[in-house]
Amino acid sequence: MIARPIETRAVGAHHDRVDGPLKVTGHARYAVEHGPDEGVSEHLTAWLVGAPVAKGRVLRVDATQALATAGVVSVVDHESARRLDDTGEQGDGELAILQDDRIHYRGQIVAIVLAESAEAAREGARLVHVQVEAGDHVADLDSEEAELYAPEEVNAGHETDWSDGDVDAARAGATVVVEGDYSIPYEHNNPLEPHAATAHWDGEVLTMWDSTQAVHAVASTLAPMLGLEVEQVRVRAPYVGGGFGSKGLPHSPEVAAALAAMAVPGRWVRLAVTRQQMFAMTGYRSQSRSRIRLAAEPDGRLLAIEHDAVAPSAAVKEFVEQTATISRMMYAAPARRTTHRAAALDINVSSWMRAPGEMPGTFATEVAMDELAVACDVDPIDLRLRNEPATDPETGNPWNDRRLVECLEQGAERFGWSGRSPEPRTTTDGDWLVGTGVAAATYPTLWMPGNGARIESRTGGRYAVGIGAVDIGTGARTVLQQIAADALDVPVSAIDLAIGDTSLPAATVAGGSSGTGSWGTAIVQTAQQFRADHGPEPAPGLHTQTTTESYPDMAGHALHSFGAVFAEVRVDRWTGEVRVSRLHGTYSVGRIVNPMTARSQLLGGLLMGLSAALHEEGVRDPRFGHVVTQDLATYHVAAHADVPPDLDARWLEESDTLSTPFGGRGIGEIAIVGTAAAIANAAWHATGVRVRDLPVTADAFL
Amino acid sequence: MKELTYVRATSAAEAVEAVTDDPRAQYLGGGTNLTDHLKLGITTPEVLVDVSRLPLDTVEDTGTGLRIGAAVRNSDLAAHPVVRSDFPALSRALLAGASGQIRNQATTAGNLLQRTRCVYFQDPTTPCNKREPGSGCSAIEGYGRYNAVLGASEACVAVHPSDMAVAMSALDAQVVVLGAEGERRIPLEDLHRLPGHHPERDTTLAHGELITAVELSRSGAARTSTYEKARDRASYAFALVSVAAALELDGDRVADVRIAWGGAAHKPWRARTAEDLLRDGPLDEQRVRDAAAEELRAAATGPDSDYKVAMLTGITARALVRLSEATS
């Protein structure tokens, strides 16, 4: 059976977070908080030792002093670690740790210290002397040795290069051409809970509590590497303190936790990555540069869009963000050309961070659109309205429901956009120069097949619903109960939901704004099959399990969400300091399942966008090869005082059953998209200074 | 972290004796800076002598000023009514620093003696002359956004991170120090050093010298004082630059002015050249900018830190113009 649209009652209504009380009272257990009542007793603590150079060989891991430290039990290195069988299709250099003496990046795991206490483990790690033969490394995109190449494809399977129409001819015939280079620095996800795991190997089964966005992906990645069947790896993640993509794919600390546990069979091992280590071991958003050329008629109608993206990628494992793909579908230019190039550097491995591709790409294109509006003397909103495509420029398919225009217009109304002076530097408030800016946002509907759910009837009209999904703090646990209730046509209180465990039916990652839609569809499909199998009043103990293959209503449509972001920015005329005083987002994201958790997601996305706009900057020192702003005192994220006094997220009332049977699309990513551009555009309007490189900091305005 | 012995001193004299005689011993205040260093392996003392519970936790009004005990918590000091009324720069500086939780824990002496936040100093895998004399300075050609622009040396370009110390410098504070040989007083301006050839030494204190108090004298200028801090986010960030300024006007004429800069140097930078240029003249934005520019003539900047010159000039002008508007 394939899921059919459902009638919604609980879906769409406010519902308190079901795990809220547990979390605020400290009873929700995170990855290294499981104790004796769950079988974790007399655990060892594992501490990771990172490579002291960016390239070279480990000559010797001298653990003499470490092993002489009270409490240190053992030190695992590339000679003593268990051999991994299979490190993925092409050999996954990020995960194949401790297998040989090669150093691919500074901070790569070269040893694991196991000790009876965290303090002893940390001291042991300090006293492990890693003797290396350093090689020549290249860690700077601007280095002469950094050679650009065209990857086979970019993240999410997008084509590296793509074009449509004759860009050169279109540009040659254009009256207005706007051209610029835009850049994003290294950005680090920094969820509150660091990457962490508690692991145990009994000779048969590897049991883990892991801080992950995808328990099944951890098991299916680790099992073949460890020479195990996937059933021999049990992974649980009942509560996860955020991920922002950095826990979407397994990283080397998870392999280290497994290797550590297997080095001491029968003992529990706790491993928590330190905040500093997170800057080397757990993924991040790569630095990227976009060259944009927009060619237009004098009234702003686009004739051509060119978007060439360049980014470094780790030599040991390629990851290239789809930064330019936004320019394939966003606006109705008859000619578009997009490319991605990468340089393989001796640096740690980048990965997903909230809205990979759309976030950096949209910063570039939406600032460029603001520059085009200025060049054509057209209001930035009108400019976007003039470039609305009737169908998807990339596929030619009809849109599911492209409501960008309504987002812009309703957002403008609420923000009070009309009457804005097109001239920059025209408004002051005391010592502040004040300006406003706008940007558009979009995010595709990513729907993942292969999600399973199991439903079982219980006594008293209750239903047990199980799916291996993970709630990383977004509210998934709450909204899946709402969806299950409507799909079974019972009250939310009749649902007993179990998630976050590989013993439950397989589920895909909590990422790409795909979770609620993909898992929700599996629950709906299973509920409908359950009713077909067992009727409306089943006896207790009956169950149904199904796995999704498709949601066919999607076919033939370009499925995207849209949004509009408005910002008011203030720049201190004496010091150049930049603050955001107003930030509004208006979104078209299908049906909102739960207004409370949705609002949190959208506000959080806006703030993360603000943080990227003004604060976040990983500074890699090319001499050493690692990021030196490696703690939260030097890698700034927005603090409470940076939250704009007027922060607001709204959505259009709508239902999109082309995307999911309950009418909703994902909302996790879209609010970070476009936000940095709106803020940079507002900073220009305040000061007349155009900043094309994030973050936008005070020195630009002095 | 390394195993160590923890000793809770019962008197200042006992603490001084314990540390003076033992090169491996160090004082522990609120621990908000030192424990980080222990965890990161930046320092590895074997004995910690806790002085945070000594009876040095009161603020005394001496009539002519205040005597602030070394163990007074930053949050208590910031909230003290006399500090707020007679030394507003100090209260503002404290409140501009760190977070509420850290200020509840941090002590006066610990705040003065906190160490630089230079990213290389805090990363034991990179060379740093301050952490490991002779190993080299990674910051000179590295990440330089926070680097010093005044008084730096070829050995070190770090800045002192304290906000409170900058205010105390402008307020002409005296630091009371107890050593094996007895008590001495050091003008706050002479407590911290410029790096020279010995960046490993932050201050002029000898090993074992204990800060017991900081003394402030009342003055008209101190009453009209302020602290302003520029930073990359609105709170919970170290200064890019900061200024503590105190001003007394006699009609339109500057009778007394004191200016100290944070984020500029290895110590709170007392801008005496600028003060001299402003004293006895009228006060307006341009005059302050000119005076600050004169003080900054000696500035040595890199590509990451050159913004500090304009920012110091701007923030100093803002502070003094606001003070003059408030007094006239």
Ligand SMILES: Cc1cc2nc3c(=O)[nH]c(=O)nc-3n(C[C@H](O)[C@H](O)[C@H](O)COP(=O)(O)OP(=O)(O)OC[C@H]3O[C@@H](n4cnc5c(N)ncnc54)[C@H](O)[C@@H]3O)c2cc1C
């Ligand atoms: C995240 C974070 C953000 C921060 N932001 C700021 C900021 O914006 N502005 C700012 O100014 N500060 C900031 N700080 C630093 C904070 O102010 C200091 O950590 C604090 O003031 C140190 O005081 P303490 O009592 O905890 O010192 P401790 O850590 O206990 O000691 C610091 C040093 O002083 C020595 N010491 C302590 N007491 C004495 C004594 N009586 N005599 C002699 N030596 C002594 C110790 O041996 C040690 O070397 C921040 C700190 C953190 C962790």
Ligand code: SF4
């Ligand atoms: S500036 Fe000073 S503290 Fe920083 S690396 Fe150089 S010597 Fe060390």
